[in-house]
Amino acid sequence: MPKPPTTVLITGAGPTGLTLAVDLARRDIDVRIIDKSPQFPRSSRAKGPNPRSLEVLADLGVVEQVLAAGSPPLSMRKYRGAEVIADTDPYATARPAPDTPYDRPWLIAQWHLEEILRARLAEYGVRVELGAELVGLTQDDDSVTASLAGGREIEARYLVGCDGGHSTVRKLLGVPFEGKTNEEQVMVCGDVEAEGPDRGVWHQWFDEDGGVMLCPIPGTRSGWWFQAAPEKDAAGRPVPPSLESFQRLFARHSGRPGGLLSRATLLSTYRVNERMAERYRVGRAFLAGDAAHVHSVAGGLGMNTGIQDAFNLGWKLARVAAGRAAPELLDTYEEERLPIAARTLDITAERLRVTLEAIKQPGGGLDSAVTPQTYGLGDGYRWSSLAPAGGTARLRAGDRAPDAPCRDAATGAPRRLFEAFAGPHFTLLGFGAGTAQALREATAAHGDELRAHTVTSADEADRATGSAGAAARGGLSDDGGLARSAYGIGPDEDDVLVLIRPDNHVALIAPAGDHRAVAEYLKGAALERA
Template sequence: MDVLIVGAGPTGLTLGIDLARRGVDALVVERGEHLFPGSRGKGLQPRTQEVFDDLGVLDAIRAAGGPYPDRMIWKDGERLGEESMFEKLDADEGMPYSEPLMIPQWRTQEVLYARLTRLGGKVAFGREVTALTQDGQGVTARFADGTALRARYAVAADGGRSAVRQALGVGMTGEAVDPAPFVVADLRLKGLDRVHWHAFPGDDGGFLGLCPLAGTEDFQLAARLPEGSRPDVSPDGIRKLVARGTHLDAEDVTEVGWASVFRPRAALADRFRVGRVFLAGDAAHVHSPAGAQGLNTSVQDAYNLGWKLGAVLRGGAPDALLDTYEEERRANAAAMLELSTGVHRGEVRRGRATVQLGVGYRESSLSVDTRREAGELRAGDRAPDGTVAGVRLFDTFRGPHWTLLGATLPGLPSLPAPPASYGPGVFLIRPDGYVGWAGDTTRGLREYAGRTGSLTVV
């Protein structure tokens, strides 16, 4: 086996899809008996929508989700007014998706799982990793049932309490974002419309929100409780919490599904790679849920790592390419942690800062720009959408390949000219939709191709 992926959340499933379409032999293992059942990460940022477009799941995701509703503020049973949850951005040719999409995490996982299985990928449920060792040739994982499995590489996508991270001895550095406990739950109720995200600020600094989950009959409850509280997340406890924090009665909550309690924190793993093992998603970084950065950053970890593993395992690229995963993603995760903490504390507004379209890798060793006069778009930046001779760029980018703009080469998807928005030059677009290399001509592509596995013919 080429790759063992530990954890069947959005991170592990995304990576499984990307590897499956590259012909990499990978297995996702999950200690639970089924996919995670809760709504938890419910916001998909525009950049993640672009990722899902490339992976062939965006249509299903959009059909299962919907737009974010405006927030309705309540006090003593009276409506005080409504407000938008985020700064509105206008879509344009280069940015076709400009607003977050709401879809409960369990449904996102269902869509990803269906895509993975259609591609021939597999998830083994009920497989809890209890130990992990590695040598120069591969990784051995041992399971709670006494069995073992061998792979060339392993990826820890098993959450904030990652057993794999602990087995590797990798620490996490972080801080508490809020000293108060939070409760999140999925429930059904009567007495509130499904047009708004209903917010009930408390006099003690707490709050309670009830958000209708697009594509379902459920609401997601999110509540900040007074410091020192001991939350009761039983069905009766959730009903009492709603009755205390709103004008609704306990019996208005007709059904309680998944529920959890947590204290928001921000933490970053000290390393994202240890030999043949990689950390991704919550195993590598833990966010406050404010601003919908955690799940999105995690999906993009997988998207970054997938093409690099494929290049090494199937494209002849050197193993050193895999070092750039930590180089690029750890710095990005640190920035996203600062951002999500700022949103939680009210220092940053949701909008242009949180859609993740500005995330890039200009400082990466993989970003090479040899142009004498570079325009606004640089190597390491996200490659915008656009149209060239009636051909949409995102349609050309879609798939596990690299794309050349501004020149043509045999065996490589190419367009003879980039759109005017790109500025002058030749651009080599990475499989994850970032400009890898830019030059005035194709001179220098051969050397770049040798260390990235990007071209078979140069």
């Protein structure tokens, strides 16, 4: 039977779907991405990527555009009525570290982030297909057929639902979405135009009756994110959002004229939902992002968890589709990401509880939602069947692979480990000149699938007779020992091989002489054992 012309069909062109599409397209996987909307939304919604998502966007080659289009998090100005109580910067003490180049999230309107990702996708010749609403799907052992409104069909080898909390894909697959909706915790939101407030801070008014928050939208002259506890009608029900209700709420809580606000758009009523899909895969169909999990906005983890879902799934889909791994590799997507979603629900529920308590006190604000747990940097997969035993004093298989500043061993030019990782390949680091033979053999055996780098001190490079430099293109000099430190390898310890997955998590840590472990992992033997 001939294979379908489309390898992967993605439904939903938000940040999750676009991240997955870019990752697949750069791996030469035939991908189509559809969205039921007739035009691209201008919704600001999510306030931007966290540090781990910035690392993902750097790997995809768009982080510089994201940083240029957005702004760092703003100081939070807290009021009681017209009185300023405090200015708080929850990131005041944060600094980039050698192993973590991004020390804070970044503010950018969601529509602008999506624009950047669509432009990157277009560089691979793929464009979002608008006005394509999924209404049905069937699948067999070889393909998935998506039925669209209007009678069209698209056949693909795999389908991924990135179509939000009301996911049609999830419903058509019959996957339960277990959890709860809290009807008491309600917020009205929208984008507004406002003249007068200082655009250098995030304004937050809280009192016994509720609150209003105004955050400037980067890249606009007078656009703001507006969030507030809603007005209630005579029956105690939330009043639907409107410009007039926003103006009344603003005047009540801030003591300023409501007329400062104008042109409210993208109005919505938000209720705290905490739900998670029972499973992430049904045959050849997958769920990612809000289609798989929704939770409180506290901590800003919604969009970020979706981006990181996509980055986990992309390399696995590509590897199986290209025949480089057994289909069982796709089972590890749910195995690894579903526990992360469960943990995220717990984190956001706790951050919401803490924040709701904090805003009852003068000086309390949304900074209570910020914690290192919301950065995404600690999320790893040590429990995964893709994480064999073994490790160093600091790292184990499944952990996020740290960054570190190095130098090109041949030219002396600065080069970071993240630059070596970037792209659709595995990376093999050989710590110590004694790994040269293992790196040569791995490079010869696996070609473009693997890039190998010796990581040696300046003294080791000087003592070597060229073998370390010839072990792989792009040998790296760890002059300050920061790379060894990040990977938990002492200066006097034996040489070590560290294999990095394409999603920049540690695949394997092995002694320098155990080069067969690398070959077995890449050939899929580890997956068969799992």
